[in-house]
Amino acid sequence: MESLYLAIPLASLLGAIIAGFFGGYIGRKGAHTATILGVGTSFVLALIALKHHVFNGAEAFNGTVYTWMVSEGMHFEVGFLIDNLTVMMMTVVTGVSLAVHVYTIGYMADDEHNWPKDSLAGTNSYQRFFSYISLFTFSMLMLVMSNNFLQLFFGWEAVGLVSYLLIGFWSVRPTAVYANMKAFLVNRVGDFGFILGIAAVVMYTGSLDYAEVFGRVDGLSSQSMTIFMGVEWSVISVICILLFIGAMGKSAQVPLHVWLPDSMEGPTPISALIHAATMVTAGIFMVTRMSPMFEYSDAALSFIMVIGAITAFAMGLIGIVQNDIKRVVAYSTLSQLGYMTVALGASAYSVAVFHLMTHAFFKALLFLAAGSVIIAMHHEQDMRKMGGLKKYLPITYWTSLIGSLALIGFPGFSGFFSKDSIIEVVSHSNLPGSDIAHAAVLGGVLITAFYSFRMFFMVFHGEERMDKHTKDHLHETPWVVTGPLIALAIPSVIIGALTIKTMVFGDYFGDAIFISDSHNALAKLGESFHGVWGFVEHGFKGPALYLAALGVFVAWLMYIKMPGSADFWMKHFSWLHRLLDNKYYVDDFNASAFGGGSRGLGSYLWKVGDISIIDGFFVNGSAKLVAWFAGVARKVQTGLLYHYAFAMIIGVLLLLSVFVIINYWTL
Secondary structure (H helix, E strand, O other): OHHHHHHHHHHHHHHHHHHHHHHHHHHHHHHHHHHHHHHHHHHHHHHHHHHHHHHOOOOOEEEEEEEEEEEOOEEEEEEEEEOHHHHHHHHHHHHHHHHHHHHHHHHOOOHHHHOOOOOHHHOOHHHHHHHHHHHHHHHHHHHHHEOEHHHHHHHHHHHHHHHHHHHOOOOOOHHHHHHHHHHHHHHHHHHHHHHHHHHHHHHHHOOOEHHHHHHOHHHHOOOEEEOOOOOEEEHHHHHHHHHHHHHHHHOOOOOOOOHHHHHHHOOHHHHHHHHHOOHHHHHHHHHHHOHHHHOOOHHHHHHHHHHHHHHHHHHHHHHOOOOEHHHHHHHHHHHHHHHHHHHHHOOOHHHHHHHHHHHHHHHHHHHHHHHHHHHHOOOOOEHHHOOOHHHOOHHHHHHHHHHHHHHHOOOOOHHHHHHHHHHHHHHOOOOOOHHHHHHHHHHHHHHHHHHHHHHHHHHHOOOOOOOHHHHHOOOOOOHHHHHHHHHHHHHHHHHHHHHHHHHOOOOOOHHHOOOOOOOOHHHHHHHOOOOHHHHHHHHOOOHHHHHHHHHHHHHHHHHHHOOOHHHHHHHHOHHHHHHHHOHHHHHHHHHHHHHHHHHHHHHHHHHHHHHHHHHHHHHHHHHHHHHHHHHHHHHHOOOOHHHHHHHHHHHHHHHHHHHHHHHHHHO
C-alpha cells in the first residue's frame, strides 16, 4: 500500500508537470487530458485507500518515505500518516478537484478573449491553468497526508503559492494583481504565527514527528514560558494559539479574512477549488489533526470558538448586500468556515470535518453553478442584470436549488445534518464563549437562508433584467459544465444522511481525533441521537429550521412578491448598508494603518537612511571630503621656490622637535 499512497499525490503532480512544461507541444487537448487523467488516477487510488481503511478496517499507516536530513538527532522527512481522517480528506479533495478539472474545459474554452492580443502572458494560458489546478491538488494532498510538521508546512506554503498564481491568473487585470498580492500578504501574517508555533513545538519537544510530539503533550501542559517580563504563559496554550493563527490565515477567520472575497478575481473553477475542498479547509484539517494538543488548552479552544462565531455571523451579514454572484458565494464560504471553527472550539472535531466534507460538495456546486450562469450571461456577474434565467438554464437552476437548500440546512439535505450538529453541539459546550457562539450560529442560520435565496431569486426568478443581445443568446451551458454540476448535486443531497451516524456519532475517526473527558459536548449530543430520521425529527423541534424558513420567506417577500421593498429598506437603513457594503471598513483600515503605515515608514527610511545617511554621508560625504582635501593640497602647491624651501625648513624643525621629545621621555 505504501506505493499506492505515494502514487496518489504524484499522479496529480505528473499531470501538472506535463501540462506546465509541455503544454505548448501537446496543445489544449493534451493538457486537459493529462491533468484529468492525473487527478482521476489520484481519485481512484484515494477510493481504494478509503476502502482499505474504512471498509476493510486496516490499521493506520505511519511511515517515512524519504529522509531529507538528520541534524542533532532531529529528522527532517517526507512521510505519510494515512488513517480514516486522511482518506476522507483525500477522497474529498481529489473528487471535487476532478469535477473542477472537467468543468474547466468548458469554462476556459474562450480564455484567449481575456488577454490582449499582444500579451505574451496569454500564450498557452489554457494549458498553464490546468497545470496550476493540478499542482494545487498535489499541494493539498501533501498537506493532508503528512505525518510531520515539516511536510505539513511544505504543503501549507505550496497551496498558498499556487493560490497566488491562480487568483492573479489574469495578470493583465490590475484588480487580479491586487487580489493575489493581498492574499499572499495576509497569509504571510498567519503563516508567521504558524511557523512560530512549529518552532515552539521543536523547542519544547525536540521533534517534528506528529506521534512523538503528541506523546509529549502531557508534559507540556504543566510547563510555562515568559513572553513579557513578569507574565507567565502556558506553553501548550501559546503553541496552540500560534498554530491557530496560521489557520486563521488559510481558513480566512476574522481579522485575516480579507483576502478571500477578493480571490473572486480568479477564474471561477479556482474559486470553487479554493473555497470548497482545498486551501480554506487546510486550517480546519490542521486543528483537527492537532486535537491531542488543543485538548490541553481551554484558553485556545475558547479563543477558537469566539473567532469562529464572529466570522460566521459578521461575514454572513456582508453577504446580504453583495450584488456580484461570486462574492455572495464567497461570503457564504467565510460564514460556513466560521461554523466549522466554532465546532473545533467546542472540541467537536468530527462535526467540524463532517461539515467540511458536506460543505465541499454543495459549495463547489454553488460556485460552478454561478460560473455556469456567468458563461450564459457572457461573463456578466452582477445579479441586478440577471433575472428569470430558470427557463433558459434548467439544469443550472435545479442544481443551484439543490446547493442552496443544502447550504441553508433544509431537512434531509447534507448541510442540514452538519449544520444542525454544530448548532446542537455548541449548545452543550461549557467552555467560556459558548453562549456567544451558540447565539451567533443560530443568527447565522437566518442570515444564510436570506442571502442564499436572495441570490437564487434575483438570478433565476422575477423580471428579466439582461440586455437584448444577452437575452437572445441565452442557453444552457455545455455538458462539460453541467455534468460536474449534476455529479456534485448527488452528494449534496445524500452524503450527510449516509455518513452522520459513523462519522459524527460512531468510531469512524478512531485514534485520529482525541477528545478530553472534560470536553463532553459531543458525547452529550450523542445521547440524543436516535438515527437519521430521529435527527431529522429533532430538527423540527429546534429553532434553526424555522429561522431558515423565515430567511427564505423574507427573501421571497422582498425580491419576488414586493421587489421594490429592498430599495425601501436600503434607503431607511442606509448607514447599515454602507457599513456592510464597505465590509466594516476593515479593508480601509488595513489600507490606511498597515498599507499607509508601511509606505510612511518606507518613505522615512528612504529619506533618512538612503538620502541622508547612505547618499548624503557615505557617498556624497566621502566625495566632499576628497574635494576638500584636494582643495587644501592645491593651495599648498604654489610653484614658488622659496615657499617650498620654507616648508622644508619647517618640516625639519618639526622632525627635530619630535626626535628631542621622544629622547627626553625615554631617558
